[in-house]
Amino acid sequence: MTAEPTPEATLPTDPQARLEAALPATLERLRATPGAYAALWCGSAARGEGNAHSDLDFHVLVSGDDRWRANYVVNGVPVEAFHNPARKVRAMFAAGQGDTITMYAEGRPVWPHPDLDALIAEARALHAAGPEARPLGQQARFRLVEEVMDARALAGSGDPLHVLVACRAAGLATEALFDTRGWWKVKPQRWLPVLRAHDPEAARDLQTVLTAPDASARQAALEALTVRVTGDLTYHEGGSDPVAVP
CATH class of the missing domain: 1.20.120 (Four Helix Bundle (Hemerythrin (Met), subunit A))
Structure with a gap:
């Protein structure tokens, strides 16, 4: 069953609280995604730093060979979800993609799974080590x-x-x-x-x-x-x- 939209008048006025209030309905939508089996909440809102212009960002693990990005709105809150097989996430780690490493290192699991736990641990180790310094050309x-x-x-x-x-x-x-x-x-x-x-x-x-x-x-x-x-x-x-x- 799809969650009913929250009436606008009952939504919290605090930006961070408003973002967090949209989490249950967003997670329900993520769980309904074919092939999805884990989700990591990341970005400013996951760090407790959400403002009136923040959205909800997620990394979602999926089975199969496809990867995609989805954008939608839940209870007036913009949502962006990146769907990847776990092996693709590891490939992004290996390629030194700092944004992905940082999101996994700082994110909060909202739909746990052992694959997600392993990726978070790998990302935190990479994040702590830091990227290789690159001289200015x-x-x-x-x-x-x-x-x-x-x-x-x-x-x-x-x-x-x-x-x-x-x-x-x-x-x-x-x-x-x-x-x-x-x-x-x-x-x-x-x-x-x-x-x-x-x-x-x-x-x-x-x-x-x-x-x-x-x-x-x-x-x-x-x-x-x-x-x-x-x-x-x-x-x-x-x-x-x-x-x-x-």
């Missing part, structure tokens, strides 16, 4: 330094576009910092708390780029953040390998 370094210099020019001229360009460059620098330090990548919404845990000074620089009303302070913080990745702001020689033109 010359092309990526050149692009990052170029973005910072574009921002410096705008800061000096008082152009209001400095906010946009500086934030874009800070995003590149932050992503590069995660790569070069060997940290699992997270969504931008979690950059600041993760940086505070790993490198408080880098978190302070990013916070300043995002909030400083003064262009000079914003630019100084951007350059400090970037130097953590590049070492300096000088241009280095480099280039891509020749590619044959068809």
Whole structure:
């Protein structure tokens, strides 16, 4: 029997409570999926950090050889469910897919099964070990330094576009910092708390780029953040390998 939709007037107003109230009906729908036999609740709501714009995210284990994604709405709450055979999840772990590893490491089993327990244990071990650090390539370094210099020019001229360009460059620098330090990548919404845990000074620089009303302070913080990745702001020689033109 399918659960009756909860009347809108009786839904909780607290975002996290609203998301959790949709769990029973969502789980009933997941259980009704042909071939499904386990489910992991993951994402911000599973961590207790849901907001008014959060959805419910699930990884669902299925038998057979197919994998798919499903999107629907339960009691006004958006739901996204990733369906995979267990062997495909392990293949994603082996390929170093950080988002999948993180979701399994941090998720909450809501439809338990020994296969799911084993995957969670594997993901937690991989997550604790961290990804392999990747040095910044010359092309990526050149692009990052170029973005910072574009921002410096705008800061000096008082152009209001400095906010946009500086934030874009800070995003590149932050992503590069995660790569070069060997940290699992997270969504931008979690950059600041993760940086505070790993490198408080880098978190302070990013916070300043995002909030400083003064262009000079914003630019100084951007350059400090970037130097953590590049070492300096000088241009280095480099280039891509020749590619044959068809």
